[in-house]
Amino acid sequence: MTQRPPDAPAPPSDDARWKRIVATLRRLGHRPQSLIEGMHAVQNEFGYLEPAALRYLAELLVVPLAKVHGVATFYHHFTMRPPTRHTCVVCLGTVCHIKRGPAILAEIEKRYGVGAGATTADGSLSVVEARCIGACSLAPLVVLDGETIGPTTPEEVRERLDSCIAKTEGEPPRDA
Amino acid sequence: MTPEELRSRAAQVRSREAAYAESFRVCTAESCLSLGSRALLHAIEGELESRELAERCRVKPVGCLGLCAQGPLVAAELRRGHGAEERSHLLRTVRAEHAAALVDGLDGSFDPGLELPVDLPFFEKQLRIATENCGRIDPHELDDAIGAGAYEALLQALYEKTPADVLAEVERSGLRGRGGAGYPTGLKWRTVAKNTATPRYVVCNADEGDPGAFMDRGVLESDPHRVLEGMAIAAYAVGASAGYIYIRAEYTLAEQRLRRAISQAEGAGLLGKAIGATPFEFNVELRLGAGAYVCGEETALLTSIEGNRGQPRPRPPYPAEEGLFGKPTLINNVETFANVPPIVRRGGDWFASIGTGKSKGTKVFALAGKITNTGLVEVPMGTPLREIVFGLGGGIPDGAAFKAVQTGGPSGGCIPAAYLDSPVDYETLASLGSIMGSGGMVVMDEHTCMVDVAKFFLAFCRDESCGKCVPCRVGTVELHGLLERFSRGEAGVHDLSLLEELCDLVKSASLCGLGQSAPNPILSTLRHFGDEYRAHLEGRCPAGVCTMRREGSS
Ligand SMILES: Cc1cc2nc3c(=O)[nH]c(=O)nc-3n(C[C@H](O)[C@H](O)[C@H](O)COP(=O)(O)O)c2cc1C
Ligand code: FES
Numbered sequence: 001m002t003q004r005p006p007d008a009p010a011p012p013s014d015d016a017r018w019k020r021i022v023a024t025l026r027r028l029g030h031r032p033q034s035l036i037e038g039m040h041a042v043q044n045e046f047g048y049l050e051p052a053a054l055r056y057l058a059e060l061l062v063v064p065l066a067k068v069h070g071v072a073t074f075y076h077h078f079t080m081r082p083p084t085r086h087t088c089v090v091c092l093g094t095v096c097h098i099k100r101g102p103a104i105l106a107e108i109e110k111r112y113g114v115g116a117g118a119t120t121a122d123g124s125l126s127v128v129e130a131r132c133i134g135a136c137s138l139a140p141l142v143v144l145d146g147e148t149i150g151p152t153t154p155e156e157v158r159e160r161l162d163s164c165i166a167k168t169e170g171e172p173p174r175d176a
Numbered sequence: 177m178t179p180e181e182l183r184s185r186a187a188q189v190r191s192r193e194a195a196y197a198e199s200f201r202v203c204t205a206e207s208c209l210s211l212g213s214r215a216l217l218h219a220i221e222g223e224l225e226s227r228e229l230a231e232r233c234r235v236k237p238v239g240c241l242g243l244c245a246q247g248p249l250v251a252a253e254l255r256r257g258h259g260a261e262e263r264s265h266l267l268r269t270v271r272a273e274h275a276a277a278l279v280d281g282l283d284g285s286f287d288p289g290l291e292l293p294v295d296l297p298f299f300e301k302q303l304r305i306a307t308e309n310c311g312r313i314d315p316h317e318l319d320d321a322i323g324a325g326a327y328e329a330l331l332q333a334l335y336e337k338t339p340a341d342v343l344a345e346v347e348r349s350g351l352r353g354r355g356g357a358g359y360p361t362g363l364k365w366r367t368v369a370k371n372t373a374t375p376r377y378v379v380c381n382a383d384e385g386d387p388g389a390f391m392d393r394g395v396l397e398s399d400p401h402r403v404l405e406g407m408a409i410a411a412y413a414v415g416a417s418a419g420y421i422y423i424r425a426e427y428t429l430a431e432q433r434l435r436r437a438i439s440q441a442e443g444a445g446l447l448g449k450a451i452g453a454t455p456f457e458f459n460v461e462l463r464l465g466a467g468a469y470v471c472g473e474e475t476a477l478l479t480s481i482e483g484n485r486g487q488p489r490p491r492p493p494y495p496a497e498e499g500l501f502g503k504p505t506l507i508n509n510v511e512t513f514a515n516v517p518p519i520v521r522r523g524g525d526w527f528a529s530i531g532t533g534k535s536k537g538t539k540v541f542a543l544a545g546k547i548t549n550t551g552l553v554e555v556p557m558g559t560p561l562r563e564i565v566f567g568l569g570g571g572i573p574d575g576a577a578f579k580a581v582q583t584g585g586p587s588g589g590c591i592p593a594a595y596l597d598s599p600v601d602y603e604t605l606a607s608l609g610s611i612m613g614s615g616g617m618v619v620m621d622e623h624t625c626m627v628d629v630a631k632f633f634l635a636f637c638r639d640e641s642c643g644k645c646v647p648c649r650v651g652t653v654e655l656h657g658l659l660e661r662f663s664r665g666e667a668g669v670h671d672l673s674l675l676e677e678l679c680d681l682v683k684s685a686s687l688c689g690l691g692q693s694a695p696n697p698i699l700s701t702l703r704h705f706g707d708e709y710r711a712h713l714e715g716r717c718p719a720g721v722c723t724m725r726r727e728g729s730s
Contacts, residue, residue, distance in 0.1 A: 031483075033482045035484075036463070037483075076467035093388060094545070094633075095618055098546070098618070099545070131639075136545075137551055138211075
């Protein structure tokens with residue numbers, strides 16, 4: 001079961017990132033139970049799960065495509081949309097909730113016109129809601145492009161967002 | 177590595193440590209890292225280099241020092257090995273630019289603005305077993321862990337005890353599961369050991385999904401070898417040779433440290449094949465969660481390891497009988513495993529001498545919310561709630577009044593001021609309408625609305641319901657909708673009784689613990705804060721959180 005059959009499918013492209021994913025999958029063994037690990041490997045490299053990647057995993061691990069979709073959509077962590085330039089995770093766990101985390105989300109919505117789970121029209125920023133990332137001593141907090149910022153305020157988050165968006169775009173963000 | 181080799185390695189490490197007159201331990205757990213402790217660590221190293229003090233003063237990255245609210249934290253140990261009295265200092269909110277001042281303070285006089293009093297109740301009142309090495313050892317270095325006694329208990333078990341002896345010791349300790357339900361650990365181990373089917377598995381639940389909980393994260397980031405050792409001892413006792421750690425994907429740092437720890441332990445012959453130069457074999461693999469709360473539930477977790485949607489299934493059969501891949505599986509929480517090595521080393525009776533009648537040992541709590549000292553504490557079971565919140569926790573900041581402490585996450589409840597003198601143990605918390613849960617304690621003050629809190633948890637459960645059973649899938653939506661009516665000031669008296677009936681239904685008819693306990697936040701707030709619900713019926717939110725659609729009475 002752990003050997004890749006000789007007629008194993010080729011990865012969707014010859015992108016170097018696929019080489020690393022293929023290596024990971026080989027180490028795990030080409031078994032249906034490696035599906036979630038495979039998805040992690042793909043999303044780590046590409047930032048999302050594109051349809052071709054899901055088809056590839058289905059064929060390689062011999063899992064029905066419908067099940068692959070079922071698994072990919074069940075878990076909040078997996079996304080089928082390409083990543084935007086910036087991601088702001090706003091924590092709304094218990095502690096962040098009672099420490100006015102929702103006001104941060106409201107401020108972002110006011111400024112950029114996007115709520116949790118949405119992306120700005122120009123595709124520069126997506127806003128994600130989390131329910132506790134286990135750093136409650138920093139509440140209320142956001143995770144902006146991987147950096148945990150907390151305890152913070154709606155104003156600070158707006159300023160940080162403004163400046164990091166302006167930096168990568170070379171132009172000021174659109175007004176809300 | 178044989179026991180003798182382990183002992184001599186530990187002795188080497190300790191004498192290497194003792195060669196330093198002084199040391200700084202810099203917290204590099206997640207919270208302090210994001211406050212800049214990495215730069216601080218390098219700044220102290222640079223400062224010592226440039227003053228040519230690196231030979232006598234050690235700087236070491238460590239895990240959680242506990243008082244996360246005051247990070248970045250640094251512990252300083254002075255005059256070691258000089259025959260002089262050893263003194264510890266704890267320094268708070270230390271920035272990289274303080275590095276020179278820290279090194280200046282090596283003569284024993286730190287900037288009072290940085291130094292915390294040594295007799296702070298936050299530290300004085302703790303009894304640390306599961307977290308005894310957190311903040312003491314470098315979580316990246318196997319040697320450091322060995323110097324603090326890691327893997328001693330495992331090799332002691334392999335060389336001096338039969339699996340049955342180990343089992344008996346764990347039973348004698350009275351240890352109960354720290355993941356929520358408090359099931360007797362020894363009994364669970366025995367059920368797996370009794371089963372004749374093979375192979376058997378040992379699984380560590382590191383999904384830590386309760387919002388407001390970060391105990392397991394602290395242990396994993398600070399002392400990963402402790403958890404591995406606990407799992408290996410369990411594997412020996414129940415006859416397993418493979419194990420998994422299911423860790424939530426958000427815990428990147430913990431994951432990295434665990435991966436490193438696993439490969440170090442394998443390299444040293446303390447994990448993998450021929451452990452401790454005996455025939456015993458135990459291989460551990462990591463599996464990453466993917467952001468589904470229900471996967472913390474044991475049957476859902478196992479289904480997820482198998483590569484499926486993480487939906488729970490009815491029990492029995494329990495995982496101990498039919499678990500991973502249909503085989504007998506022991507599943508325990510991170511903190512449960514972290515308690516095992518000391519129990520083997522010091523005996524079940526020693527552990528059972530701590531705590532209360534039915535709740536033995538200590539419990540790690542994550543203090544957060546409207547409390548001065550947010551962070552991790554470990555206290556004996558039975559410690560009064562007041563002591564935790566006002567003693568260790570330092571009370572409520574900004575002169576606000578205490579209102580409630582929420583324990584047990586979405587499955588738990590809110591405990592009001594009237595019960596602050598209750599001892600914290602499994603039975604007492606249950607009798608108050610909450611649960612011990614995994615150890616998150618979220619303190620709430622007068623500015624928190626209890627209807628809003630209940631609504632928060634119901635939104636959580638609604639979103640995290642896996643959808644498999646109707647009472648949970650539909651019931652949580654309905655309950656949340658009802659609470660919405662309260663918080664908009666639209667609810668009438670009949671909604672109150674409807675709320676109670678629906679809670680009862682969801683509680684009794686749901687398939688797994690998620691649905692069965694989803695009404696708890698409502699039931700406990702109804703019980704202890706009924707007045708607040710009634711105020712909402714009149715269109716008032718006493719805490720001023722809910723925006724009412726209509727003002728005045730109905
Ligand atoms: C919805 C739900 C979520 C749970 N989440 C966790 C969790 O994150 N961590 C954990 O250790 N146990 C969790 N549990 C409890 C586990 O099902 C199981 O009881 C526990 O892992 C057993 O270990 P213990 O006996 O050492 O506590 C959860 C239970 C339910 C019903
Ligand atoms: S509630 Fe936001 S990190 Fe825990």
